[in-house]
Amino acid sequence: MALNKAPYKGTRDFFPAEMRLRNFIFHKMAEVSEQYAYEPYDGPLLEEVELYLAKSGEELINDQIYSFIDRGDRKVAIRPEMTPTLARMVAQVHREVVKPIRMYAIPNLMRYEKPQKGRLREFWQYNADIFGAGVLGEMEIIQLSISLLKSFGANAAQFSIHINDRRLVDHIFHTMIGLDDASNKKLYKLVDRKNKMPAEKFATEVRTIIADEAKAKIFESYTALSTPEEIKNFVGETPILEIFKHVGDLGLSEYVKFDPSIVRGLDYYTGLVFEIFDKHPDNNRAIAGGGAYANLLQIFNEPSLEGVGIGLGEVPLTEFLKAHGLMPDHSKVSIDYLVAYIHPEAENMAMMFASNLRSKYGLKVEVMLGEAKPKKVFSYSEKKNVGSICFFGDEEVKGQSVRVKDVAARTEEILGLEEFYKKLGTE
């Protein structure tokens, strides 16, 4: 029976056109990260499941993780997120290395999801994190996120960063409303689903957690908060106000807004939490998220070290860039020179010529393997982005020369080989 030609459900084959797009995106991510002095890292594809049990949250563990028992009886999982791996790595070195620690990675992750628009089972996720830098680190992650999206040509009309702060939410839920830990957790989960349910249903469910009318009003006032001034009037000084001040000083206010419905599903956040929203009417969804976590190192018996990070998946980012016409065309391969020859006798001359262009000048050179007539060479060249065609026919072999056709300019000349190399060297 013939085997299936399709990729495994929820995963993708990256043919060259898609792979060039992916490379374009990953190169921008690396470039902007390194402009901020973030250093590259990576971890293993597999981790012991225990690592995720500690802090990742129930949905991820129960429904989404790809886990199995290995041949040595270890319970392992294909990484569904990168932060636990990063925390494990930082736990190994944080005593010796200079702080703050700035790291970025673009790992492939897997989650057992129902494949849908912007969501797949295998995806790559940009992660940038900074450890040991407090509120200034939270600010820098926001700043870096904005720079990254701007590097693709996006602007404040196209995306917006919705921020909140678990220190603020905890203060309101615990101290002002007086919820115990269990109710607090329930309310978090409810707020996290707020935008996925009708307003009345949300209000009803709030009352099942907060019975007291006056306290429910406090919660309602919280959900109505919008500006830093309102937050200040409601709770007094709190770290998110510092973040807003820094954001304002950096001239980035138009990108950032307070959003009380952002609390994030993962259990480990303790400070800033944020999501980046696409403002396009057809694609109005979160394309990235992140936050600050103070206690992740404790699961390794290490003292706490505050960290903050962003996770940005290439799938929603690609949807975002496409929706706003920010995705360049990568459909054809680009070649500097297409080298072809008409007779077996010219083959060796053409091969050596191509070798020289590659090794001495670093050029992208395709040799048409096998003999080819000029007409065939030209029609072949139209399927690729070819700079020039270099042809070796009878005349050229005799004259130790090459016929060079500039494809864009539609000009053709015959040059001695030495002359050609000389010209190339001075360009």
Place this chain on the structure above:
Amino acid sequence: MALNKAPYKGTRDFFPAEMRLRNFIFHKMAEVSEQYAYEPYDGPLLEEVELYLAKSGEELINDQIYSFIDRGDRKVAIRPEMTPTLARMVAQVHREVVKPIRMYAIPNLMRYEKPQKGRLREFWQYNADIFGAGVLGEMEIIQLSISLLKSFGANAAQFSIHINDRRLVDHIFHTMIGLDDASNKKLYKLVDRKNKMPAEKFATEVRTIIADEAKAKIFESYTALSTPEEIKNFVGETPILEIFKHVGDLGLSEYVKFDPSIVRGLDYYTGLVFEIFDKHPDNNRAIAGGGAYANLLQIFNEPSLEGVGIGLGEVPLTEFLKAHGLMPDHSKVSIDYLVAYIHPEAENMAMMFASNLRSKYGLKVEVMLGEAKPKKVFSYSEKKNVGSICFFGDEEVKGQSVRVKDVAARTEEILGLEEFYKKLGTE
């Protein structure tokens, strides 16, 4: 109980120093591949196990594959090699795309191996393949492999490509010695292990497969073959002689030698087979291998299309480069400008300055978050490769200027901000 800080057995944490090394290697692989007009691709991390059952060989399937049943009852495996995925992808498109098809990838693969020097459970493997180009494609893969190693600075004294050809071996084993398919397969497996056993043991085992004395002599003559002339005298015209001719024409003879003990373990090879050997006395082992396969598309019910490829793992490549002193130092991060400030009042000026350098000039700029005295800044800068330190103290804030210290030249000057930007723009 505290969680384990170590990575899963046989896998690695890539801290920035190691990751920069990995990136250095991958960038060279991509660069040289694109100089040969090979196009990038990637496939899924998971494939259905069936894909490997068809052609990958028993050892891989029985002992080395990471396979499990997914939540939808599919039997899947983490990819242990890339060629079957590539064949699956090419099977989808080969009717429409222009040939030859040239592709390269650097996927992460997993095999359940006993971790040892040069061998790990998770590793990345460079793969380059060309489809539909016959013997010239086989030549090009050899040429590309040599260019890739040369791009790292390696030379013919450091590595050597040992080649053989299954068409030649099949002709000798089947036609000249007269083995049936089962014995033929046994002899292949034995030859594949030749260099891992004493010569006498090998000779004894050969006699268990080839009982006839005259035929055993033919086999002995085969194992003594060394030059193209000897091959020609032994069997007449055969494709590997064409490969040797092309290699000679390209001036690459010093890199390539015939080796009758190379047959390769994978079942799917049908033409050229090769391994690249490190010549270093302390590390004398194969660092890469590959070959030609004509029939891989048939498992998808597609007509055959000849392909040839190389697989080069980053683990043995790294050992090779280290053994020959070809690995540059990537231990420290490189930063163009380290920006620091002494007072909270200077913070905003420093931040905006850094922002400008990044977004307008594409520079790598680290801001020291929080106030810092010049002495602290200087000692911090010594832990990284810093080009210049830009400092904002009281004076600089007042004068809208910046104090710039060139770390290598040990010079310092105070420049007006406009003056500084102007200077930067003309550099």
